Amino acid sequence: MAKAGDMIGNDSIGTHTMRKTFGYTYYQATKDVATLMEIFNHSSQKMTLRYIGITEESIENSIRNISFY
Template sequence: IGVNSALRIEDLAQLKVDDNLLRGYLYTREMKTGKEQSFEMNDQLAKDIKEYIKRNNLYTGEYLFQSGKGKNKPITRQNAYIRLRNYADEVGVRYPIGCHSMRKFFARNYYEKTGDILTLQKMLNHSSYIVTLRYICWDDHAQIARKETYI
């Protein structure tokens, strides 16, 4: 979900199984900004989430990502980081990765594929497109590389 939604780990941790999620819609209030985010998920992500819910025997009202400490407690940022690092190690990722990497990965890839900085700005709830460009580390060198990639 992290690489397909641009949500922060704090927001992912608060997701609960509900009718909207099961119908392929994601609604959340961002912990950092208090702003609401809502969108329809693509078919593959919705399918993956349904399979995850079924595989983990989750029910309506339960946290999607639970901590290892007791039933129906949200995963902590620290625990999510440890799990993500373990998964990355299992599949051979050898570069630094953290929970926020998922959001940045989404943002950078979205911009490289679409070039639509204004929509990305809105998705990330940034105050300006300049903030968004800085966030994805976009500079003149990246612009040149992008141009060469699409030639």
């Protein structure tokens, strides 16, 4: 992965980037943080959400946007 990044002039791409991108994409598609927490072997959902870049604000916004009517 790092070599591919070097080939396009981006030195910030690596296997860790792919892991985090997978987690973010999985969460956006499923909203299943419990399973993602197990996949990453994290000890808390909060740790997993922080790891993939989901902030408290975005979580609160998604909850606010739910319509029960």
